[in-house]
Amino acid sequence: MHVLVVEDEQELRDSLAAQLKAAGFTVDCAADGVEGLYQGKEFTFDLAVVDLGLPKLSGMEVIKQLRAAGKKMPILILTARDRWQDKVEGLQAGADDYVAKPFHFEELLARVQALLRRSGGWAQSVLRCGPIALDSRTQQVTVNDTPIELTSFEYKILEQLMLRAGEVLSKTDITESLYEQDFDRDSNTIEVFVGRLRRKLDPDNVIKPIETLRGRGYRLSLPRATA
C-alpha cells in the first residue's frame, strides 16, 4: 500500500514515514502543500496523510484541489487545531477522517487501515475471500484456518488484491503501491511474486485464487465473505 505523507515538521514526517514503513507501507513524503499537491496529482497513492497547517499551500486547499483533480484515495487529516469547525471543514473539503496531534502512532495506523479497508468496500478488519483470511492488524494470513508464512512483498500483493477483491489490478497498479517513486521498477518481479503467492496459498492448485487476465493484470476472484 502506497501512502503519501504531507507534513512540514521534519522530525514528525521522518518518524511517521519510518513507522509506516515498519508497518508494511510504501511511503513518499512531501514537506509543504505545493509539493504535496504535485505528488498527489502526479502519482497514484492508496492513501494520503495531510497535515492541515502546511507552508505555501494549506492542507485544506491541498485536499480540495486533489479532489477537484479527481483523486479518490482516502485522505486522513492531521491537525493541531482541534476545533470542530476545522475538523468539519476538512471533512467537507473531501477528507475522510482526522487525527488530532499529538497522536499515538497505533491510533493513526488503525485509522489508516480502516480507511483502506473502507475504500476497498470492506467493513471489518479481517478480510475473507473464500478460504483465505487476511488480518490487516496482525498481518496474519490463513487458508482454511491454517497460517501461511508470506514474505513482506507477497503479503503486500495479497493485501492489495484482497482489498480490491473482484477488481482487476494492472501490474502498474501493483508496482506503484509497492515501490517508492524513485525506485527502479521491473514488472517481471510482479509475475515472480504472484507465482510464489499462488504456490503458497494453493499448493495443490484447487482454490485457484488469483486469475491472470492477459494484458490487463490480476484479479482475486474468490467471493468476499461479508461476516
Place this chain on the structure above:
Amino acid sequence: MRARSLSTRLLISSSIVLLLFFGVTVLVFDAVYRNLSESFIGTRLDLQVANLISASDEEPGGRLLPRDTLSEARYATVGSGLYAQIEREDGDVMWWSHSLTDTQLQLTTRLAAGKRQTRRMRLPDGSEVQALSVGLEWQFPRRKTYNFIYTVAEDLKPYRAELQHIRQQLFGWFAGLMALLLVALAILLRWVLRPVRQVEQEIEAIEAGRANELHGDYPRELAGITANMNALLRAERERLVRYRDSLGNLAHSLKTPLAVARSLASTPQLQEQITRMDEIVRYQLKRAAMSGGTGLGNAPVDVKEIIEPLCAALTKVYAERRLDLQSEIEPNVRYVGDKGDLMEIAGNLLDNACKWCRKQVKITVRTLVTPGTRREGIVIAVEDDGSGIAADQRERVLKRGARLDERVSGQGIGLSVVHEIAHLSGGGVEIDTSVLGGCKITVRLPAP
C-alpha cells in the same frame, strides 16, 4: 421597578404643569368675572332706584306714588324678577310693584334718611334676590318733610345662569386648549426623541442579529454614544477573531512538537507525561477560545446549518460502524451567540455519543424560552444506546479531564468543555438515561 421611559416622564410632568397652570388661570378668571357681574348688578339697582325716585309724584297726605308713565314694564308683570316698593318711615307702604304679587318677598326695612342698604334674600322657591334700599327725606309743600325708603330688588337667577354659562365656556376652551397643547407636545416629543428610539431599534436589531452595528445619522448629543458603541462592538468581534487565530497558531506550534516528542518517546512514563501535557494544552486552549459572550453583533446562527454538516462529518468518520445518526431539529431554530461555541458543544457531545453507542445516536434541538427576555435560547439533547453513565459518576465526568474508561480513544475533556461553555452562557448540563438505553446529555443555552 423599571425606570419610566423618557417620553412618559416628559408627558406626565408637562401634563401636571399644564393642569396647574390652567387650573389657576381658570380660578382667577372665574373670580374676576364674579366680582365684575356683582358690581354690575349693584349699578343696575342704583339706576332703578334713581329712576323710581325721579318718577315719584307727591300725593296729598304726605304720600309719594310713581307716576303712571313709569316706563319699566317689568314692575307690572308678576314674577318678572324685578321688584320695587316705596315705604314711609312710619311703616306705611305707599306703593309696591305689581310684580311682587304672590312672591312673599318682604322688602320692608328700617333705614334712616341718606343711608343705603344692600341685602340678599332667599325666596321660598329657592331663588335669590339682591335688594337695594335707599332712605331719603322728601320735603312736601308747606315745609312738611317725611322720610321714605325706596327699595328695588332683582332676581339673581339670570346672572347666575350667565355666570354658569361663561364658566362652562371657559372650562371648555381651556380644556380644549390643554388637549391641543398636549397633542402638540406629544408630537414634538416624538420628533425630539426619534433618534433615541432609533438607537433603541438598532440595538434591538443588533441583539436579534439583524445588524452588526448602529448605522443611523445621530444628533451631536447621541453621536458620541453610538460611535463608541460601534467601536466597542467592532473591537469585541475583532478581538475574538484575533484571539482565536493566535490560539490556533499557539495550538499548532505546541502540538506539533508534542507529536514529535510522542513519536520519539520510548517509555510509557514519557508517553503518559505527553498525554497530560496534551490534555492541559487542549483544555486550556479550548477554554480560552470560548466566547461565552453576549453574541451581540453576531448574526444568529441557523442551528441546522451547524448540526447537519457535523452529523455528515461524523457519519463519514464512523462510516465503518454504520451508525444510525438521527437529528431532530426544530424548524428555524436559531442560536444567538457564537458559532464556534455551538459547534464545540454539538461536536463534543455527538463525538462522545458516537464512540459509546452501539448503533443509535440522536440529537434533538429545540428553542428555550426564558421569561423576561426578548431572545430565545436553545436546548440541545444528545442520546445514544450505549451503556450510559452511572448516576454516581455523572458529577465526576463533567469535571476536567475525567475519564471513565480508557478503552475508547479520545479525550476526557469533551464533556468538561461542554460544561464550561454552557456555564459561561448561563446554562447548564444534565446527564440522564435515554429512552434509547444509553446516556442522554442535555445542554441548556439560555439567551444571553
